[in-house]
Amino acid sequence: MTAEQVFHKHEQHLQREVNYHAWHYQLPDHSLMHHISEYVFEGPGPKGKMHAHADFTEHWLFLEGDAIVHLGEEDVPVGPGDLIVTIPGVEHAITPLSDIKLICFGPLGR
Numbered sequence: 001m002t003a004e005q006v007f008h009k010h011e012q013h014l015q016r017e018v019n020y021h022a023w024h025y026q027l028p029d030h031s032l033m034h035h036i037s038e039y040v041f042e043g044p045g046p047k048g049k050m051h052a053h054a055d056f057t058e059h060w061l062f063l064e065g066d067a068i069v070h071l072g073e074e075d076v077p078v079g080p081g082d083l084i085v086t087i088p089g090v091e092h093a094i095t096p097l098s099d100i101k102l103i104c105f106g107p108l109g110r
Helices: none
Strands: 010-013 020-026 033-041 058-064 067-071 074-078 083-086 092-096 100-107
Touching: 067 083, 092 100
Parallel strands: none
Antiparallel strands: 010 020, 020 033, 033 100, 058 083, 058 100, 067 074, 067 092
């Protein structure tokens, strides 16, 4: 294994949400995905800010806990093993119902 094949995670704490942690992996240009992020929400909490991405899709794989994912006007209950795909232009957010952990896969170029 070469150094170019090892990716270390970088923790990001957002000041606006004390129950939220994120770790990001930046992948090389030859990868099919540009980044992978791990998110942990500690305990139930308020809905995240509704937002949309104009030009890319995200994939969220839920590993632990339960949440409600808001996709446009629809509220979708999710739990471990569920995969959510956000569509460009559709607003989305997450409301944790317990401690949750998820992985987000971002596309090349993002």
